Every structure is written in C-alpha cells, then in structure tokens.
Amino acid sequence: MNKKKEIFKAIKKGEDSCAIIHQNYLKDKDNYNPEFDIVRECFKGFNYDANRAQRIIDSIKKTLENFYPFLDQAKESPQGGFTFESTDIIRELDLLLLNPYYSDFEFMDDITSTLMKLKDESNGSQIIKILNDEIDSSLKDCEVILIDGQPAMSVLTRFANSQTFISRDLGVRFNSILGSIGLDNGKFRISQYTQQFTKSRRLPSKSSHSYLLKCGIGIKIINRNWKINSSFYEQFKDSNSYWNNFCAATTSIRIPDVFNDFNPGETFDNSLSTGNLIHDANFARFYLSNDIGIAVLSTFVVGNNDPTILMNNLMTGFENDAKITDFSKLTIKTATDKNLTNSIFYSSQYKSFSTSEDGGNEVFTNSSSFIGNNVYNRGYTKSRYTNQFSYVKNSILFQEVFNSRDNVNNKLPWTAKDMIILTNGICGSACAMISQHLSELNGVLTVAIGGYENAPLSFSSFPGGQSFNNLQLLSSLHQIGLISDERSPKPFEVDAFFNFPIFEIYSFKNNLQVLEFSYRTADRRLFYDEKSIRDPITSPPK
Known part of the structure; x- marks a missing residue:
C-alpha cells in the first residue's frame, strides 16, 4: 500500500484516467480513439521519484561515459553545413535533476529530448503541399500556407530542429518530417522514416493543429486532431495495471522500434x-x-x-x-x-586498426587492460583504442x-x-x-x-x-562477470531503453576524419x- 502511494497520485474513484481509457475502449473496440487530454492525464498520473530519477541518470551517464565513442566530439562545434548544437550531454543530464518535476512522465520525456538534442534555426521559401489526407481526399496537392497561424516553413523547420534526431543535417531532418514513398515489406507505402510531423511517437504538446490551405484559387481552413492508436487497450484496466504492464521494470527484453511501431498504411x-x-x-x-x-x-x-x-x-x-x-x-x-x-x-x-597477435580470448577485467596504450587522433580529439578486437561478421x-x-x-x-x-x-x-x-x-x-x-x-x-542498446549492454556485462562492477550501469527501475553507437567509422582518404x-x-x-x-x-x- 505504501508503494502505491509513492507511485500513484491521489486518484478519486471514477477519476482514474487510465481506467477511463479502458472503459471507453470496451464500449467501441473497433473505432475507439481516446481523447488527447485523457491520455495525457493517464501518463501524468505517476509521481516523480527523485531518488529513482537519480539512479536512472547515473545509469545513463555510466553507459555514455564508458561506451559512447562520440562523448568528447559531441562537445565540439559542428562542421560547417551541419545544423545542431554542440552538447555536453553529461552536464545536460545532471541539470535535469534540478527541475521540479511533478510526474514521472515529464522526467522521462525530458530525458528523451536531451538524448536527441538538436537545436538551431534555418529559413526556407519552398512550397509545402499535401501528399495525402485520410479525412478529405480533395485536399491532395493543396498548398499549406499557415500551420497554427504561423508560416508553414517556419513551423516545420523549428520542428525539424527540435523534435527529430535522424541526422545532423537539417535538410535531411526536414525530409524526415514530410511524406515520401518507400519500399516496405514488398509494398510501396509512405516510408516509416518520414512524415514525422503528422505521425508522432511521443505525446505531442497540443491536441490538434490548424492549417490554412490554398486549393486552386480557393482558401480552406481545416483542423486536425491527433488520432491516438494503440493495440494494448486490453492489457490494462486502470493506473495500477498500466504501471505494472508498461512502466515497471521487467526482465523480459521488449524493445519497440521507434520508427516501425505503426500499422502499415495505404499502399501506392x-x-x-x-x-x-x-x-x-x-x-x-x-x-x-x-x-x-x-x-x-x-x-x-x-x-x-x-x-x-x-x-x-x-x-x-x-x-x-x-x-x-x-x-x-x-x-x-x-x-x-x-x-x-x-x-x-x-x-x-574494410579499414580497421591492426590487431594484436597476443590478444587471446581471456576475459578483460577493466577498460585499460582491454584498450592498452594505443592513442589515435579522432578528428581533433586524442583517444585511446583497442587492437584486441576484429570485426568480420x-x-x-x-x-x-x-x-x-x-x-x-x-x-x-x-x-x-x-x-x-x-x-x-x-x-x-x-x-x-x-x-x-x-x-x-x-x-x-x-x-x-x-x-x-x-x-x-x-x-x-x-x-x-554498430548500434547497441542498454539491454544488450547489460546482458554482455552479465556474461563476462562485470555486471556488479561499480563502474557498470545498473538496470533501469522502469521499463525503458536507449540506443547508442559503439563503433566509429573513418574516411579512407583522411584517417583523421570521423564520418x-x-x-x-x-x-x-x-x-x-x-x-x-x-x-x-x-x-x-x-
């Protein structure tokens, strides 16, 4: 009972938003889409725990400090042409703990924003048009003039800067928020890696967007509410079961695909x-x-x-x-x-460092014994590397x-x-x-x-x-007997994961150039x- 008080806010009978979602779903399973505000209140119904937050941040920091190869380089100013803010990610994570969070959802959402930190501004003068509209097909190819009362290009550019992470090039991020057709599972459909402005993997900041359109010689104003889909309504009945099934730490490996978590849409x-x-x-x-x-x-x-x-x-x-x-x-x-x-x-x-002849198959006990005294210039940063590893796959x-x-x-x-x-x-x-x-x-x-x-x-x-995630890392540390080492990251106390690269690739012609x-x-x-x-x-x- 005490644990529940720590996790859940004081919820009066009939006011449990997670329970309301499930009850309304049972009334119309085939067509149910919960209201935005109800979903937000369900998410915000779990108390922020400062001690748990500290342990989560510590685990992320240990992962990045020991295994993320670009930790130092991320602090450097971007190369001309790239559009992102150089970031001391460890400092940014520490600063999160100073915020007066009200809910666990707000804290975890800020972690997500911090790990995909991309901020800058650019302007454009191109025309934005509608590729497809599921509600009104007559809007196809209409020009989008304003979004929420602001010039469409400015809104989309700000979104590409702050809400996407697929590239350090703002132009590529801009491509990712618009729709384009790609080959997916043998069918041509709108690519799962695009249309990120109208298909969100995170709860948006507002429930709808308004659009001012130019269709031929006419002007139309439309409003589009977010349509919230889920295949998990059967798996919870209230806040308690929602937390246990989707938020509490689990030993099972359940890794969602941050792009491919929507049902395939219309094929072309x-x-x-x-x-x-x-x-x-x-x-x-x-x-x-x-x-x-x-x-x-x-x-x-x-x-x-x-x-x-x-x-x-x-x-x-x-x-x-x-x-x-x-x-x-x-x-x-x-x-x-x-x-x-x-x-x-x-x-x-395939370019790689020369390998050691006496590397052997012995389990290493710390990073120094594995890396040795090899020093290499990574861009403009001196780093140590191992020669006891060869990647042939x-x-x-x-x-x-x-x-x-x-x-x-x-x-x-x-x-x-x-x-x-x-x-x-x-x-x-x-x-x-x-x-x-x-x-x-x-x-x-x-x-x-x-x-x-x-x-x-x-x-x-x-x-x-190569991309790695914290669950794979924990499994590897367990296999080699280092999971209890004080320098090893600890499992999250919530059901969460994050990806990070563990290898780096260099130019063939300029071995100081990290691609x-x-x-x-x-x-x-x-x-x-x-x-x-x-x-x-x-x-x-x-």
Whole structure:
C-alpha cells in the first residue's frame, strides 16, 4: 500500500484516467480513439521519484561515459553545413535533476529530448503541399500556407530542429518530417522514416493543429486532431495495471522500434508504373526505365531469414538487369533504412586498426587492460583504442555465396561512371557506410533529393559502425562477470531503453576524419514534384 502511494497520485474513484481509457475502449473496440487530454492525464498520473530519477541518470551517464565513442566530439562545434548544437550531454543530464518535476512522465520525456538534442534555426521559401489526407481526399496537392497561424516553413523547420534526431543535417531532418514513398515489406507505402510531423511517437504538446490551405484559387481552413492508436487497450484496466504492464521494470527484453511501431498504411503500388519491373526480391526491386536500370534497395536486414537466400535474391536482380539489351546505366536508390548490414557490400578494403597477435580470448577485467596504450587522433580529439578486437561478421559466409554461384566469374557490365546513388539523405548506419564507400573509393556520383532549396544536402546520415542498446549492454556485462562492477550501469527501475553507437567509422582518404561528424553533401540535387513524389520510378524528380 505504501508503494502505491509513492507511485500513484491521489486518484478519486471514477477519476482514474487510465481506467477511463479502458472503459471507453470496451464500449467501441473497433473505432475507439481516446481523447488527447485523457491520455495525457493517464501518463501524468505517476509521481516523480527523485531518488529513482537519480539512479536512472547515473545509469545513463555510466553507459555514455564508458561506451559512447562520440562523448568528447559531441562537445565540439559542428562542421560547417551541419545544423545542431554542440552538447555536453553529461552536464545536460545532471541539470535535469534540478527541475521540479511533478510526474514521472515529464522526467522521462525530458530525458528523451536531451538524448536527441538538436537545436538551431534555418529559413526556407519552398512550397509545402499535401501528399495525402485520410479525412478529405480533395485536399491532395493543396498548398499549406499557415500551420497554427504561423508560416508553414517556419513551423516545420523549428520542428525539424527540435523534435527529430535522424541526422545532423537539417535538410535531411526536414525530409524526415514530410511524406515520401518507400519500399516496405514488398509494398510501396509512405516510408516509416518520414512524415514525422503528422505521425508522432511521443505525446505531442497540443491536441490538434490548424492549417490554412490554398486549393486552386480557393482558401480552406481545416483542423486536425491527433488520432491516438494503440493495440494494448486490453492489457490494462486502470493506473495500477498500466504501471505494472508498461512502466515497471521487467526482465523480459521488449524493445519497440521507434520508427516501425505503426500499422502499415495505404499502399501506392497501384499508382506506380510497374510495367518495367524486372525482378521483385521483396526487400528490393529492379526496374528498367529507357536505358537506365534502377535498383530500389529497401533493407538488408537479415532477421530470421537465411542470409544466403537474401544474397542470392539480390544478386539475381542485378544479373537480370544486366541481361537487358542496351541497359547502359544503373541507379541505386537507397532506402530510408537505418538497419542495414554492410556485409552485403563487404570489401577486403574494410579499414580497421591492426590487431594484436597476443590478444587471446581471456576475459578483460577493466577498460585499460582491454584498450592498452594505443592513442589515435579522432578528428581533433586524442583517444585511446583497442587492437584486441576484429570485426568480420558475415563476410566469410557471403564470400561463400558469391563463389557458389554459376556465373561467379562473369563481371556485371557497369563501372563507377555508369552508376549513381539516389537518396533523400535518410540513409543511415550501414547504408551510409555503403554509399560513403562507393562515393569515396569508387567515385560513384551521388544525388540527393529534397531538403532546402538554398542549401546543399547530405546523401547519408549517422555512419556509425554498430548500434547497441542498454539491454544488450547489460546482458554482455552479465556474461563476462562485470555486471556488479561499480563502474557498470545498473538496470533501469522502469521499463525503458536507449540506443547508442559503439563503433566509429573513418574516411579512407583522411584517417583523421570521423564520418559521423563529417558534412558530406551530394554531387547533384533533385526536388520532388506532384508526380515524382507518388511515382518515383518513371517520374523522376526535377
């Protein structure tokens, strides 16, 4: 009973907002969307615990201080062209504990904002139009003049600065808040990595937005309330069960995808020109447009699939493209996907530090014994690194796949000068490594779509070597017997997690250049119009 008093606010009978949500859901399960204010009150019904907050902050700090490779570099001023605020993230986390929080929700929401810190300002003069409206289809292609009484571009730019984290390039973040079509699970639909202004993973600050639109020669004013969806209404009945099922710490690994947590929306396959489809590999499609081959790569996530099947399917697509008569050019359209595996484009030129001959397999007991006395200049910061680790992942497996194919000795017809990489900049992690590799070492032309008209645009984002999360880290520390070490982060006392990179990638030609903080813009620029945004295969952007 005492524990409940600590966690829950004094809730009178009939005023438990979480219980009201569940009760209203039972009245109309198929069409229920809770009111914004009720959801907010449900979230704010859990007391802020200063001691628990201190322990959560301590755990995050230990994780970042010991395992986040860019802790020092994040404090440096951004390279020209990037738009983000240099941040002493440890200091920012400490400052959170000085705030007089009323609820646990407010505290956790501020942690989220701090970890995705991106703040600056930029202006643009482009026209914003409606791609699709589920309520009124007649609004398609109407121009958005004002949002909540303010110029649309100013509102969207401020949002891209403060509420998105997908890139250090503001133009790429701007792309992420607007809608664009991508290949997802074998279907073309609005990409899960875009439309972040109208699809929020966090509770918005207000219940609705008003829009002033120009439709032809007419003016319309519309209001759109946030529609709150959930598949978990059956899993709680009141605040107590909500806390136990969704907030309390758990030993089970339950990691939500911060992008792919919405049910797939409307598909656009019927509106695409599919007559030139040559090969459909589900995760990739291969097209022919005049004498240009187009490889649309949506993802290389192996998941539970056999990686050899995935590789063979991909290679068949390129080989089928190569068989087409007069097929002289190749366009690689990279996906808006942050979870690629670079093993698909494995290269023997993979750059890494030389490894130690006597590294052995002994468990290390502290970071100093693992790292040794190796010193390296990371950008403008001196750092120590280990030479007792070598990363090869699936390279041997994929090399066997290549060698097993009947036409392994047949070279594909294209060279670097016949290829371009086409991306909207939301090409991260291994996708960024692939595109950076092809651009820097092979001289493949890069073309970026969208962004701000008056500014260059990056063709890739966050080229980190590998992403980790705190649950994986805790599991690893447990396996090697270091979970009880005073320097190890402790499990959160709430059901929460966060991701962070643990590897860093350098330029091949300049080994002082950390790609994570390098502003690399595309060689050419294109912009969407009303046709190309809906049929990107046969109606190329302008």
